[in-house]
Amino acid sequence: MTTQAPLPAEGQEPSVNETEKGDALPNETTETTETTETTETTETTETTETTETTETTETTETTETTETTEPPFTIFSNVEKSIYVYIASLAAFASPVTGAIYYPALNILAVDLHTSLSNINLSITTYLIFQGLAPSVVGGISDRYGRRPAYLICFTIFIAANIGLALQNSYAALLVLRCLQSCGSSGTVALSNGVVADVGTRAERGKYIGYAALGSSLGPALGPVIGGLLTHFLGWRSIFWFLTIYAGVMLLVFALFIPETCRNVVGNGSVPSQKWNKSLMTYLHLRKQRKKGIPASRDTVQNKKRPSILSSITILFDKEGFLLLFHAGILAAGFSIIMAGLPSQLAAAYNYNSIQIGLVYLPIGCGAILARQLVGRAIDWNFRRHSRKLGIEIINGKQQEIHNFPVERARLEIGLPLVYCGCATFIPYSWVMTLNDPPLAAVVILLFLNAFSLSGSFQALNVLVVDCHPDSSAAASAALNLTRCLLGAGGVAAVIPLLNKIGSGWTGTLITLIWVLTSAMWWATIVWGPRWRVEKREKEEAKNAKRENEKRGKDVERGILSKNQVQAGEQVPHDDRPKE
Numbered sequence: 001m002t003t004q005a006p007l008p009a010e011g012q013e014p015s016v017n018e019t020e021k022g023d024a025l026p027n028e029t030t031e032t033t034e035t036t037e038t039t040e041t042t043e044t045t046e047t048t049e050t051t052e053t054t055e056t057t058e059t060t061e062t063t064e065t066t067e068t069t070e071p072p073f074t075i076f077s078n079v080e081k082s083i084y085v086y087i088a089s090l091a092a093f094a095s096p097v098t099g100a101i102y103y104p105a106l107n108i109l110a111v112d113l114h115t116s117l118s119n120i121n122l123s124i125t126t127y128l129i130f131q132g133l134a135p136s137v138v139g140g141i142s143d144r145y146g147r148r149p150a151y152l153i154c155f156t157i158f159i160a161a162n163i164g165l166a167l168q169n170s171y172a173a174l175l176v177l178r179c180l181q182s183c184g185s186s187g188t189v190a191l192s193n194g195v196v197a198d199v200g201t202r203a204e205r206g207k208y209i210g211y212a213a214l215g216s217s218l219g220p221a222l223g224p225v226i227g228g229l230l231t232h233f234l235g236w237r238s239i240f241w242f243l244t245i246y247a248g249v250m251l252l253v254f255a256l257f258i259p260e261t262c263r264n265v266v267g268n269g270s271v272p273s274q275k276w277n278k279s280l281m282t283y284l285h286l287r288k289q290r291k292k293g294i295p296a297s298r299d300t301v302q303n304k305k306r307p308s309i310l311s312s313i314t315i316l317f318d319k320e321g322f323l324l325l326f327h328a329g330i331l332a333a334g335f336s337i338i339m340a341g342l343p344s345q346l347a348a349a350y351n352y353n354s355i356q357i358g359l360v361y362l363p364i365g366c367g368a369i370l371a372r373q374l375v376g377r378a379i380d381w382n383f384r385r386h387s388r389k390l391g392i393e394i395i396n397g398k399q400q401e402i403h404n405f406p407v408e409r410a411r412l413e414i415g416l417p418l419v420y421c422g423c424a425t426f427i428p429y430s431w432v433m434t435l436n437d438p439p440l441a442a443v444v445i446l447l448f449l450n451a452f453s454l455s456g457s458f459q460a461l462n463v464l465v466v467d468c469h470p471d472s473s474a475a476a477s478a479a480l481n482l483t484r485c486l487l488g489a490g491g492v493a494a495v496i497p498l499l500n501k502i503g504s505g506w507t508g509t510l511i512t513l514i515w516v517l518t519s520a521m522w523w524a525t526i527v528w529g530p531r532w533r534v535e536k537r538e539k540e541e542a543k544n545a546k547r548e549n550e551k552r553g554k555d556v557e558r559g560i561l562s563k564n565q566v567q568a569g570e571q572v573p574h575d576d577r578p579k580e
Contacts, residue, residue, distance in 0.1 A: 074199050075269040076261075081199040085208050087258060088192035089215035091151060091250050094158060094185040096219025098243060099127060100361065101227035103343050104354035105236040112236070113171045117344070118496060123178050124340060125489045130182035132485030136312040138187030139478030142194055146262045146277050147474075148254060150191055155251040158184030159244055166240035184247075189216050190481055194474030197466045198261035202407075203383055203394045209463050210376025217372050217455060220339070221365015228358025257281050312479040315469060320408075320532045321479065323521040328461050329483035330518045331419065333491035334426065334511040335454050338447075339364075340492045341499055345433055350440070363444045367451030371418075375456035378414050379463055386410045403537070407467050408529035412522050415460030419519055422453035423512045430508020468533065 074081065102124070110120045142150035161181035168174060192212040200208040230238040259282040260266050260273040272278075272286060315321045339361075346352045346360055386406060387394050429446035432438050462477065469476035498507045 071268055071270070073201055073268060076199055081208070082211065084195060084199060084258065084261060085192075085211045086214075087253060088188075088195040089212045091155075091188045091215065091254070092192040092212065093215035093219050094155075094188045094243075094247065094250070095131065096189075096216050097223040097226070098181060098185045098219075099124070099131070100220045100223025100339070101230075101239055101243070102127075103224050103339070103361070104228035104358045105231045105239060106343055107347070108231060108236055108354065109174070113169075113174065115171045119171060121340065121492060121496060123175050125493045126175060127178045127182045128336070128485045128489035128492060130179045131186035132482040132489070134183040135187045135190040135478035135481045136475070139190040139194070139312055139472075139474035139476075142187075142191055142262060142474045143264055143472045146260045146265045146273060147191055147194055147198070148258060148260050148273075148277055148279065150187060150474075151254045151258075152251065154184050154187045154191075155247045155254070156184070158247045159251065160184075162240045162244040162247065166237045166244070186481065186485070187478070190474045190477035192216070193462060193466055193477035195261055197470060197474075198263050202467055203387070204380060205463050205466065206376040206379030206383070206459075208376075209379075209459060209466075210372040213372045213376075213455075213459060213462070214369065217365060217368035219365075220368060220451075221362055223365075224358035224361035225355075226358075228353075228355040231354045255279065312472075312475040312482065315472070315476050315479040316482065318536070320468065320525055320529050320536075321465075321476075323525050324461060324465060325480055325483040327518045327521040328458065328480060329487035330514060331422070331454055331457065332484035333487040334515060335450075336488035336491040337495045337498070337507070337511065338426075338429075338450070341495045341504075344496070344499075345504065349433070349438055360444065360447075363448040364451040367448040368455035371452045371456035372459060375414060375418070375459050379411060379460055382414055383407075383410050403534070406526075406530055408464065408526050411460050411464035411467070412526055415457040415464075416519065416522055418453045418457040418460070419515065419522075422450055422457065423515050425449040425453060426508050426512050426515075430511075431505040433504040 076084070106117065106120050110117045113120075138150050138154060141153070158181060161177050161184055164177045165174065165181060168177060192215070193209065196205060196208045196212050226242065227239055230236075230242060257279055259269070259279055260277050261269065265271070265277070266273050273282060316325060342360065343357050346357050350356070352360070384394060386409070390405065392405070425446050429443065429450060432442050432446065462480065465476045465480050495507075502510075
């Protein structure tokens, strides 16, 4: 039987044991409270850390999303870019091969058409004049409406002219149809540079320009050989039937397979082109894009206000553009004198027939081809070198801005030394050709070195001209072609009188002196070009802002925008925005 402990009476203090038992409860409660507070603090800390982690994660995800949503420079893969540039290069083969294939047949044409060699050379002069004028229109059309329409127009005209040339029997018809032939073929070089600007960033542009220039380099190399063989075995008319077949193949390739690449039309390639400007490859690209759910990046359309058809004329009269292009035209004039004067010099010195004359042109083409590959890589290397010096990171697939970048120096540091190498090889060649029996090995080597040097300098200039005019790259190349061909036409017209008057040696010396003196134009561009670019950009921005203000003012007048919207900050005119 258990006996309960008696309760203390009123006023009686509890025993020691009871006190110890009674004190235990409050202490345990206190310890529990402290433990609870510690636990709450720990949970609060963990919650805070979790919140910070969550915020960090959200920030990281936001950053990754921002980086992911930024559209690439182009949606075309590296393989596709290379294919399109190589096909553009094959198309650019039309312009130089049409001129070079003609040289071995000059003497035979003069006999068959009952005219003089000077008159036949006049057909080369008129060809070069239209070779300079036509790309000014073709380049503007391609920058405004797209590359494919321009290619289709060019090859259609080219085919018609070649058929007419193959069937004609008079000197007058030859002269007129050669001009039409030039209009069809000459725009392809400017278009190939436009394709490069569409798919290649500035850091890789030298390489792709080298690919695109491969066709225009093969023209001077293979044209005289093909022309010599055809003329010797099938007659001069077979030259124009060969060009007709080549042009027909290229027309089908562009009509069926090549998509539109012009950034003023399709942006980075994700924006659909006009309904009438779609090839089979365009259809397949758009279908793949829809399946993957890739949206059209309309923000990548480079210039919503498309360039003028004659925008190459304004580029020609720009301060920087004039200095760059005029010296290039002087170089081209001297080179044209070499090309046009070579058949008569070889016939006089070695008594060569058309096939042998064509074979001597091979070193010229080989030098140009080698320059396209080596110089293009040197141009890209020098661009990256300057970027490292300025602390600019080059990211593959991203375009590099050149607002504060010395792009003139980066490109012309490669081009100018090659100009002086060309000068150093032209003088010996000119004096060697004055000998009664010039050593053929020396002639061939000097022609190779001269072609390598001048082709490399032209490639550096091509890249620079496209860099400075990204919105109208084809028109910029057309402006270069205009000066090159017009001054080259003058050189061809003067070659026979010069050779007869002062001889080969002094002609080469005079041309070299002019090259050296006019190279100061490129040095001036290196020094003052960046400042001119800044001034030009500021003028264009002010002009665009004024145009935008006028448009918004008209919208307010028409009721498209209310004054309250403008006052609230929606589409506030540029001049009324607070300056930073």
